[in-house]
Amino acid sequence: MISYGWCRGIEDAGLLAGLNYDFIECAVVSLQLENAAAHREALPAYLESPLPVSVFNVFFPGELKLVGPESDRDRTRRYVHSAAEALHRIGAKTVVLGSGRSRSLPEGWERARGEEQLLRALEWIAEDFKGAGLTLAIEPLNAKESNIITSVDEAVSYAKQINHPAIRVLADFYHMDEENEALDTLVRNKEWLAHIHLADTGRMSPGTGSYPYEEFAARLKAAGYGGTISAECTVREPERELEAGLAFMKRMFG
Numbered sequence: 001m002i003s004y005g006w007c008r009g010i011e012d013a014g015l016l017a018g019l020n021y022d023f024i025e026c027a028v029v030s031l032q033l034e035n036a037a038a039h040r041e042a043l044p045a046y047l048e049s050p051l052p053v054s055v056f057n058v059f060f061p062g063e064l065k066l067v068g069p070e071s072d073r074d075r076t077r078r079y080v081h082s083a084a085e086a087l088h089r090i091g092a093k094t095v096v097l098g099s100g101r102s103r104s105l106p107e108g109w110e111r112a113r114g115e116e117q118l119l120r121a122l123e124w125i126a127e128d129f130k131g132a133g134l135t136l137a138i139e140p141l142n143a144k145e146s147n148i149i150t151s152v153d154e155a156v157s158y159a160k161q162i163n164h165p166a167i168r169v170l171a172d173f174y175h176m177d178e179e180n181e182a183l184d185t186l187v188r189n190k191e192w193l194a195h196i197h198l199a200d201t202g203r204m205s206p207g208t209g210s211y212p213y214e215e216f217a218a219r220l221k222a223a224g225y226g227g228t229i230s231a232e233c234t235v236r237e238p239e240r241e242l243e244a245g246l247a248f249m250k251r252m253f254g
Contacts, residue, residue: 002225002253004246005055007197007232010045017051019243024051025230027058028095033082034061046090055094055195055228056087062101066121067114067148069106076121080128088132094195094228095129096170098139100146114148119161126164137170137194142178152176152185156192168194172232173216174203183212183219190223198249199233205241206231207248217252229253
């Protein structure tokens, strides 16, 4: 059965709980994993959240480079290990790897070399997530946000190379629309989908624009998808939009 969340700061967990959301999706970077004192201060809000923090996004801080000459193997491995421990303790299930600034190929960097670095990072994540009950969902981003992994097909190709149950893929309606990606990819790659992100025209709340939601929902249904769905978008009137957004998502996908 599909469960619904919204990408918000942990301070909005109570608001979402009051509106009957199933979970909240927060940012890994908000856990301050590389600052022990800040992490200790931040962690209780997630452990005591009135709503499950089942999904996390914004995995890596932008200055932690996964590819290119600034890639730091030891720092990345420490960060991934710390993330796995903290997220397991919080009870998270899915972690989204968007992090366009971290994974994008620097100008002049050989693509094959960058792909090799990214695959190595995915292997480290799979290794640490294996025993923590966590699944990584590789997020395809549009070409304005990343110059690597810009389609569901490309994300699946990376997951297949890792070939590990902890590595799966996310489909983001906004990025798919920006890249004119055919919605049939949802059915073609159904076995790899672990999470869905939604928005609408102008990257606003679901149901406020002209995205082809009926077609998107039909493809997800044809894929037999029954996992988590989060709205990830700009919100101008939180209480009104969050309530209306949940009603819209349940109408479309319920």
